[in-house]
Amino acid sequence: MPEGDTVWLTARRLDQALSGRELTKTDFRVPQLAEVDLTGQPVEQTVSRGKHLLTRLPELTVHTHLKMEGSWHIYRLSSPWRSPAFQARVVLANDTWQAVGFRLGAVDVVERSAEHTLVGHLGPDLLGPDWSLDRAVQRLTADPERPVGEALLDQRNLAGIGNLYKAEVCFLLGVSPFTPVGRVDVLPQLVDKARRLLLLNKDRADQTTTGNLRQGQRLWVYARRGQPCRRCGTAIRALESGVERMERVTYWCPTCQPET
Ligand SMILES: [Zn+2]
Numbered sequence: 001m002p003e004g005d006t007v008w009l010t011a012r013r014l015d016q017a018l019s020g021r022e023l024t025k026t027d028f029r030v031p032q033l034a035e036v037d038l039t040g041q042p043v044e045q046t047v048s049r050g051k052h053l054l055t056r057l058p059e060l061t062v063h064t065h066l067k068m069e070g071s072w073h074i075y076r077l078s079s080p081w082r083s084p085a086f087q088a089r090v091v092l093a094n095d096t097w098q099a100v101g102f103r104l105g106a107v108d109v110v111e112r113s114a115e116h117t118l119v120g121h122l123g124p125d126l127l128g129p130d131w132s133l134d135r136a137v138q139r140l141t142a143d144p145e146r147p148v149g150e151a152l153l154d155q156r157n158l159a160g161i162g163n164l165y166k167a168e169v170c171f172l173l174g175v176s177p178f179t180p181v182g183r184v185d186v187l188p189q190l191v192d193k194a195r196r197l198l199l200l201n202k203d204r205a206d207q208t209t210t211g212n213l214r215q216g217q218r219l220w221v222y223a224r225r226g227q228p229c230r231r232c233g234t235a236i237r238a239l240e241s242g243v244e245r246m247e248r249v250t251y252w253c254p255t256c257q258p259e260t
Pocket residue numbers: 229230231232233234253254255256257
């Protein structure tokens with residue numbers, strides 16, 4: 001699942017390829033937008049808000065969300081695509097580049113003045129200009145009984161943390177993801193750590209929380225079910241919940257992150 005830093009990097013790549021140029025071809029391959037044609041319109045910018053992408057034209061915004069499996073690829077006009085064409089949901093092209101959104105979880109075209117209907121519910125963005133640690137902590141603790149792991153994933157509290165960073169920051173602060181958020185005494189540190197990790201990783205494709213970039217060494221607990229904890233050797237545990245199973249797997253070390 002893409003995290004806030006992946007989305008930030010995607011926004012930057014889209015921005016570099018599309019901004020300041022006129023669209024020469026657009027193709028929306030989702031039924032409700034099949035008639036939309038933005039040819040001739042200049043692109044002003046692409047920004048990320050949490051895990052949402054906003055590509056802004058003078059009056060309209062193309063909103064996309066990567067959800068679980070989506071990605072944007074940037075190709076030279078003549079280059080072949082690296083994913084199957086049937087998975088493409090949007091093509092935005094100018095005279096040099098084509099940006100192709102594959103398997104996107106959401107695609108909308110809205111008036112720019114209506115962007116808030118898509119992203120207005122988000123809490124402070126860990127990588128955004130509106131970032132506020134105090135406000136994020138305030139929102140997180142509004143429901144003090146909620147397990148901290150779950151509260152961190154709720155984009156209405158703060159925007160940008162996905163399952164990977166949830167697991168990793170809880171490990172790094174020695175907090176069980178099942179602890180009620182109101183009882184986590186290191187909550188500001190936890191949130192601050194998440195932001196630092198996102199900032200550290202936002203310019204690269206492979207995320208690391210251990211500081212090690214080698215394959216298989218990058219993460220402490222995420223996706224390491226049954227493997228020994230890098231600190232204490234205890235087998236990493238994993239618990240699935242919710243309907244979107246993959247999205248809701250919680251990883252933790254029961255020794256380093258005792259339930260309190
Ligand atoms: Zn451990």
